[in-house]
Amino acid sequence: MTDSKAQVICLDGPSGVGKGTICLAVARDLDWHILDSGSLYRITALQVLRQFPDSGTDSIKVTQLAEIAKNLSVTYTEKDGQLMIVLDGEDVTQSIRTEQMGAKASEIAAIPEVRTALLQRQRAFLQPPGLVADGRDMGTVVFPDAELKIYLTASAEERAQRRYKQLKEKGIDVNLASLVEELRQRDERDMNRKTAPLKPASDAIIIDTTTLDIEQVTKEVMFWVNQRITR
């Protein structure tokens, strides 16, 4: 299953906890590959919305949803030091980041057949010297033998505050209370689905980041990386 020459670090946790930023910092430090697994669910959501613009997920056949997930023609490249995601030749890096796409991704991610369709694609990211994988089930399902599993958490209020600040800085006007509500709904769905729910692996190190800034979290994560990973 896992390539024995490549090591894996899993970073799991709820939406808006800062996994993406930490993942990037760790991958840069180690010069490893990155898997942003949420982007695969978001891209699937985007394709579903494009192919079935007027249908709710419930009214689309599970086999059709799984087929879309299986056949995504997506490539990940780097542009100006940032991850760029290209779907069928189109740069979708920004368009998959909306709250709407996050919510749709969470809905689709609850379907076991969709998860199965994306499993091998996620495992294929594991290449030497190693992979830093960001998601919800990296440590529990996708890479159960990972060298290091970290589960980041923070209160919904704190995560919403961070998101609110980010959006404000981009000039996007949002309502804090509705951000808290959206995060709660997403947590609820991601944690309570039957297949691969969001939860820490039994051997994960849990870091509550509610009162920590990004530098403090990075420092804590790097402490564990230096303990467990052979460079």
Ligand code: DC
């Ligand atoms: O990490 P993100 O916000 O980009 O993820 C979007 C949704 O995709 C998330 O709410 C649930 C789903 N997801 C998942 O089920 N499993 C993963 N490993 C990653 C994301």
